[in-house]
Amino acid sequence: MRYPDVIKATFLSRPNRFVAQVEVEGKVTVAHVKNTGRCRELLVPGAAVFLQQHHNPSRKTPFSLIAVQKGELLINMDSQAPNQVWDEALADGLYIPELGVADTIHREVTWGHSRLDFLVECGKRSAYMEVKGVTLEENRVVRFPDAPTERGVKHLHTLMEINQSGGMAYVVFIVQMEGAQYFTPNADMHPAFAQTLREASEQGVKILAYECHVEPDGLKVTKPVPIRLLEKNNI
Helix, strand or coil: EEECEEEEEEEEEECCCCEEEEEEEEEEEEEEEEECCCCCCCCCCEEEEEECCCCCCCCCCCEEEEEEEEECEEEECCCCCHHHHHHHHCCCEECCCCEEEEEEEEEEEEEEEEEEEEEECCCCCEEEEEEECCCCECCEEEEEECCHHHHHHHHHHHHCCCCCCEEEEEEEEECCCCCCCCECCCCCHHHHHHHHHHHHHHCEEEEEEEEEEEEEEEEEEEEECCCCCCCCCCC
């Protein structure tokens, strides 16, 4: 996926979860933060950030903050990007373990009273998928979530119900950076999510993690990331 009209800026502060103060070419302005997570380890004063410039006079903010430089890592932090790049990867013929290559991709599908991100059909097989974006990193270990997510726990229970009913179910973690050593659930931040993810795996829900090639104006799924479900999170 590509973002048009991307410029570099400096992060100053985050008055609330939706807005960042940034400096662009010596002038202080505001940008919409396309991620409502905490992102405290990313959005630190003085950090280099990348903004998509909008040319819509009716917008409240002229820019959207889409990526941040963290040391040597460039991290995409657009919470809407993981679903789009996963859709593109499936459409480009990415092989999914135990499922195959997608023939048909459906977005925003319902199962019972829940809504999931994808229903993917591969020949006579099909699978429901829920996608989560990962931006939290320490020493090349990536974790999810960066804040408690009851919604995430609910999604895992829905995937387990699908599996118990005889269907196939996947949770896909899109790591919005390169060079991850492995993915592990953030048990210190949300123990219930980590425990439910382990239960989902034990019951047959498939867990995948993929890293991305990140550019200031683009994002693309590249390769799988190893998964460790039992590691203690020390963040």
